[in-house]
Amino acid sequence: MGNKIGFGLYGSGLVAPFHAKALQASEKARLVAVAARSPEPRAKLAAEFGCKACATLEEMLQDPEVQVVNILTPNNVHYDQVVACARAGRHVLVEKPPAVSLREIDGMDAECRQAGVKLGVVLQCRVRKPIQAMKHAIEAGRFGRILHADTIMKWYRAEDYYFMNPWRSSRRAGAGVTIQHAFHYVDLLQYLAGPVRQVYARMTNLTHPRVELEDTLLAIVDYESGAQGVVEASTALFPGTDLRVEINGENGTAIMVGEHMEVWKFKDERPEDEGIRRLGDASQATAASGPAAFGFCDHQVVIDDMAECVHAGREPVIPVMSVRPTLEWALAMYQSAKEGAAVSLPVTDEEAAWG
Numbered sequence: 128m129g130n131k132i133g134f135g136l137y138g139s140g141l142v143a144p145f146h147a148k149a150l151q152a153s154e155k156a157r158l159v160a161v162a163a164r165s166p167e168p169r170a171k172l173a174a175e176f177g178c179k180a181c182a183t184l185e186e187m188l189q190d191p192e193v194q195v196v197n198i199l200t201p202n203n204v205h206y207d208q209v210v211a212c213a214r215a216g217r218h219v220l221v222e223k224p225p226a227v228s229l230r231e232i233d234g235m236d237a238e239c240r241q242a243g244v245k246l247g248v249v250l251q252c253r254v255r256k257p258i259q260a261m262k263h264a265i266e267a268g269r270f271g272r273i274l275h276a277d278t279i280m281k282w283y284r285a286e287d288y289y290f291m292n293p294w295r296s297s298r299r300a301g302a303g304v305t306i307q308h309a310f311h312y313v314d315l316l317q318y319l320a321g322p323v324r325q326v327y328a329r330m331t332n333l334t335h336p337r338v339e340l341e342d343t344l345l346a347i348v349d350y351e352s353g354a355q356g357v358v359e360a361s362t363a364l365f366p367g368t369d370l371r372v373e374i375n376g377e378n379g380t381a382i383m384v385g386e387h388m389e390v391w392k393f394k395d396e397r398p399e400d401e402g403i404r405r406l407g408d409a410s411q412a413t414a415a416s417g418p419a420a421f422g423f424c425d426h427q428v429v430i431d432d433m434a435e436c437v438h439a440g441r442e443p444v445i446p447v448m449s450v451r452p453t454l455e456w457a458l459a460m461y462q463s464a465k466e467g468a469a470v471s472l473p474v475t476d477e478e479a480a481w482g
């Protein structure tokens with residue numbers, strides 16, 4: 128086992144095997160235990176990946192080999208679980224969205240700081256190579272003034288997806304295309320082009336009549352920089368096509384489709400541009416047509432980074448407070464759709480978003 132950092136998984140649902148596979152493949156981290164309420168899935172996961180099975184989070188936190196806990200539970204219960212881990216002196220990687228309220232994000236950050244543990248978020252699309260290339264180019268000023276920053280996510284989820292587990296069809300549990308699926312790509316826009324000044328959003332349910340959630344989001348966004356953009360996100364559009372993240376500046380354009388660079392074109396062509404155009408794998412599925420249709424490589428980058436953080440005492444690649452503006456933007460879109468009017472940030476009454 129050498130120097131590998133020990134990880135425990137809390138939750139044994141859809142995303143858990145992706146974490147387990149990433150840990151299995153890692154040279155920096157190893158899977159020690161899985162804890163979950165349902166005996167059958169946790170036993171199956173533990174048997175498949177050769178780790179311990181625990182009935183409760185508290186039981187797993189008794190194990191000194193568990194140095195980091197990955198929280199893989201419904202979005203509205205993350206807060207209490209992150210706090211329990213922090214108070215037990217464990218570092219935490221929490222799945223996205225880290226919480227469903229700004230108060231919870233602030234609270235979990237404060238608890239982890241007080242306990243001296245790291246808190247990272249699994250928003251693994253941020254570590255994709257095309258996104259990192261865009262980030263570096265923005266920071267280096269290659270785009271010039273950013274004019275547009277958009278995402279288009281035309282995905283498909285059959286109605287049974289929403290009934291696999293009760294929280295998937297509950298808005299207060301953090302379900303709905305805006306806070307659940309599009310959160311990744313809204314986060315990328317926030318990471319690349321944020322902060323946001325104002326949003327105007329419309330939410331509809333096109334093809335999931337038995338579910339009281341939006342399956343489609345359309346939003347117009349004004350960034351503080353003066354750039355503008357759109358968010359178009361849906362789980363209603365059969366068969367589901369690869370998501371797009373597009374940045375247009377006065378001096379160039381970059382477009383990621385799925386996880387590969389589709390367009391990378393600047394007025395000042397540089398020698399490295401040819402290599403950047405080849406970043407990513409066009410054949411890798413990125414969840415457009417089904418909830419488990421994606422790979423674990425991006426998860427592994429985030430997990431390896433957390434293992435390095437524990438060794439080095441540095442902050443994780445996606446610290447929780449870097450996700451706060453994304454959650455605020457999502458809440459502003461819910462509020463805007465509810466009120467039928469543009470909403471300016473900051474969000475002052477987050478309950479207004481849920482209503």
Ligand SMILES: NC(=O)c1ccc[n+]([C@@H]2O[C@H](COP(=O)([O-])OP(=O)(O)OC[C@H]3O[C@@H](n4cnc5c(N)ncnc54)[C@H](O)[C@@H]3O)[C@@H](O)[C@H]2O)c1
Binds near residue numbers: 143
């Ligand atoms: N990063 C990604 O690409 C990605 C993909 C899928 C899901 N997710 C995130 O992972 C998390 C889990 O999603 P999932 O699809 O695996 O969900 P799931 O419903 O398949 O599994 C949830 C797990 O949590 C357990 N659970 C349910 N309620 C609980 C409670 N109150 N307390 C403790 N445990 C509880 C369930 O028994 C199950 O083990 C969510 O935050 C989701 O947004 C992220």
